[in-house]
Amino acid sequence: MRHAVPLIGLLAAAAPVVAGAGPAAARPPADPPAPLTARTGAGARPGSVAYRGVRVPVPEGWEVVRLDREPSRCARFDRHAIYLGRQGDGAGCPARAVGRTEAVHVEPLDGPPARRTGAVRAGRLARHSVPVTDGREDVVPLPEAGVTITGAYGTDRAALERVLRGTRLRARWTAEPVPPRGDEPVPPKAGAPAPRSEVRAKTRTWVRAKGFDTCTAPSLKAMAAWRRAYGVANIYIGGASRGCAQPNLTRAWVRAVRGMGYRLIPTYVGLQAPCSRYKTRFTAQNASAQGARAAADAVRDARALGIPRRKPIYFDIEAYRSRDTECRRAVMRFLHSWTRKLKAKRYVPGVYSSVTSGIRDLGAARGTARPTAVWYAHWDGVPTVYGDRYLPDRWWPPHRRIKQYRGGHRERHGGVTINVDSNTVDGRVY
Template identity: 35%
Template sequence: MYDAPARTATVVAVLLAFCTTLLTGGSASAAERRQDGLTGYAFDARCAPTQEQMDAWLTSSPFWGVGVYIGGSMASCRPTATDPGQPHLDGTWVARQRAAGWRVLPIWVGPQAACQASYGDLIDPNPAGDYAAADARGRAEATAAVARARELGLPAGTTLWYDLEGGFDVADDDCRRSALRFLSGWTSALHALGHRSGVYSSVSAGIHALDNADNLSPGSYEMPDQVWYAWYNGRADVEIDPQWVRASTWAGERVHQYEAHTTATYGGVALTIDRNFLELDGGSRLPRSLLACGRTRLDFGAYPRLRTGSKGDRVAALQCLLRKNGRYRGKLDGRYDRDVVRAVTTYQRRHDLRRTGKADRATWMALFAQGSGPLMKVGSAGESALRLQRALRASGARSVRVEGVVDDRTTKAVARFQRRVGLDPTGVVTPETWVALQTGAH
């Protein structure tokens, strides 16, 4: 059972730790928006998956983000006689996931809204001092969360997410206002300690209350930098219902939990998870330009077979690709002459393609895909995404849009390609998939 005197002592101790941290040089403000924005899929489970489970899902699931419960009085993943909890969740586990490319979303679950009687730890609804007790508790929880984040090796600037479960009565003034003051204290303390603030709640309860307060009484509460809202409409997007939250609020800084408590199997590993779609730090960024070799266009609706005597923009694109791959030094004049034939033949020989001197489908695919072979899913962006999308287009996947950010259309085309060449059709671009593209398999 929860012990109230123990809670008071804990709050005082943590507040003292918070003050000590501030005196020893905590950052004065939240970190700036990260440069590696991400738009894509995430999941969270009751407990952090094991390393083996994460490895299996890395190369077979659509997810790039993973929500992890790192602590708090109401965190459900606790060791029992029959459940080990998550003893593997340590700095090594976090470092491995981050190195593999996972976006780790650390979640803290402490006291809940005062009118949520089903929880054993509640926010103090006393309105004295403009809900000073709630504010103090929010700051204390933030300090404890930062301490745990540091134990796990999460860097400064990481968003720490507070889980305020929905379903509470937003019409109850003391319940709503004490929750808002608590979350304001949470955000203020995180900013002072060099972290960003995130809040998870239902779209119609906690997130609605935050946005409504910011709209009607701007500046009264310090707002979180990012929000994670439960709205089980089954749509993998970050759209919001304006009856609950203004369309522009937290644009580019949202996570949408669109499906709850579902069992999913990837790579032969089954987990019970919540499904989420996120757009954080402005989302995955498009490349500045789609042109290459100065101002040469590479993207066309189709890539027909080219041969001696061919002319036009597609030949210029071929010349550019050959130049980028070190096989051509001539002009980008759009003329398929002897120098182009020689460069194509050399490229084909060096990459185990049929030596015809003609730019056929396999040659186009290989030229576009040439380079490193990073793991890619929805949200992966940049030069590698362009190479992937262009290689798929050259293979005949006309539904793919060449934009420089992997989307659902791209991964569906990847799965079709994988099935056609005998690979597991996961839609995840693995090193084996890159090899198939780079050798012109079709």
Template identity: 40%
Template sequence: MGDFTRFKYVRRALGAGLISGVVGVAGLAMPSPAAAANPVTPGNFTGYGFDQCQAPSQTAMDRWWQHSNFGAVGIYIAGNSRGCRTQTNLSATWVRKQQARGWRLLPITLGPQASCNPHFPRYRDDPRISANSTNQYATAKRQGVNQANATVDAAKRYGIAAGSTMFYDLEGFDIGNQRCRESAMWFVSAWSHRIKKLGYRPGMYSSASSGIKAMYDVWHAQPRGFVYPADLWIADWDGRAGTSTKYIPAKPWSPHRRVKQYRGPHKETHGGTTIEIDSNYVDLGRGSYARPVTHCGGVPVSFTAYPALRPRTSSYTPSPIYTKALECMLRERGSFGGPIDGTYDAGLVRSINAWQRSHGLTVRKTWTMGAWKTLWAANSRPLLKRGSAGETVRDLQRALSATSAPERPKITGVLDWNTQVALVAYQKRLGRTANGMATEVTWYDLAHGR
């Protein structure tokens, strides 16, 4: 996982027996939470992520933020079995800058591995998980506690806030080996218990057909005293960006409690910078979420379409609902001071004409679909990508709905799959780079009613 000296995952779906025993973890005094000004990571997010052995440089991260649809990045913060023990770029400053930029971080620990994994130990000082079953795998549990302590120490050094998810990387192994499997599961249980005690959220990464399948079997059996990771990171290179896998049902660890690594090692280039990565789909926290926002005391402004409006005639009456939305948004944009009553009158027309003149539109009494686009693009114009959420995303969705094209996103405030499809279609129609991201060019086009 994100390791350029990788080994092949064990892909055999072997039956796993029940794991017995109760967890026996030594209780230690809980330290004070990590003193970090950074937000909890990854927080509420549904979108694309990548992981790699070495944390990328600041230049690389900046370019990928501007030119890729990735919003999350996996970073190795602890563990003596990491392929890249020396992290050239990773520091508290690096973490702070990425989070300030908007990146969601997925901290990873790769420490002791399953006793039957033939690819470990990697070095001379990285022990494997003990398969000694004495006292219900007490040695493996102690290893889990020690590794959790090391993980949290590293998280604090890097300024990763308490409450953030820490993922343990348990590489693929033969789950048909009972003692190997059981010791690995109790190691993760003790690690998860300790991570929780230290104020963080435990997660586990593993191959879908080995560690993930084994963990599901434990969940299904519900052994007394077992502590489960709160989130799963599933390695299943099926090429499908989502969180489902054929190896476990959809019910456990849902909703919003999974990451799936759906594509293995490959190179991608964004903004002229190439990185070898694994591709992931992330759905954690409560997923990407936009808080409700009201306008003008509760005037509806989000619709599936935005028709042209014009003054009333003997055969046409402008919709009061859309007219009120127009009055409301012109007021919020500082261009209308009249009553919000749904009447398309002379006062509204004067405000419309003023808006048209200031935005380079043809001055006339009709409010066109193109004019609707300029209205929604007149607010802030941040870079938006898959997983972005908030009122600016709603403005983007409203602008994309002000068109005769069939691709119209539902106005949710989250840049989801449907929004991305509509945005790509819009970009293609204009001959732009169809990357599904709302860039400066996208906002410029919308602001000019295109």
């Protein structure tokens, strides 16, 4: 999940501490949502937009983004929008985007449309119900229309349901050219077998390397282009606050990227602290129960991607007002349950947070189960995991730390530019 919004969400004006960059450091304001003026494609009726085999209603105030025609745009679920087409490598996705609202992504399926049936024409979507899920996401394949519809919701599931129920199949349509996915398997280069040290590194529970995280999993071609520069990449596997669409993130993608030699940081972006800036939050009353639910859902997401037991999953708890005692205690109860449930499921519990809120609070807390590993944000530009003034070296040694030392910025490797956060890794990975 996790970034045009700074990795550690901007705290309320009343809070003197800006997490992630240190208490005294000023953090640039979060990017405000772009003005959402509904735009419709050529030939679409007012209030709707046509794409391949479907016509989708456009609620008032929602933007329509044609990704095939606007390759610099990113499919984000933290703002109201209808996204049409396939997101490319040139998409200007932020390094982090946390939070979720109602949005829809209509993506083309490869190949010709499936044969339509009378039952489909009669209104398959008109009766569709959006399920209540921890990930707050609904995927609707429509092979007869040549598309898959992914819908996200934050606090208004009914709004997403109205859009999906109002979507209609078109009697006739001409398939637009479908750009390549960019995630075709990258064949390994012929040559000598990998050195024994490299084979050991791929199976070791921890690694020391340079890492990056970005909002949406890049294509396999982009990952191959970046391999010489980085050995570790983060992936946002699920959660109610995962802010970007993940069209590339599949079991096959994970297998292929690991085959390139990458190690991965599986991260779940779930409900946020009661005193955070996000709308998708747990409460002081349900913190413990929601922590356990988040762990169970994260395990389901990890298994769907082929991530086996005994591997780490990090919970992304964004910055919150640590001085708010009730809120801090709620966060500790949530993370206590997260840690215990993941251990019970035989996964390695990890936590990502600001060094001046979630990580420092976990280290100082008594009676709270500590995660096995931590990933902390301190944007001081220093790529070392020890010697941080907010995180004593005796906490989480050895090989159990990842530090995010630089926030969102653009880098170019192998001809591919991506907006990323920079990390130094001496910790648990997959």
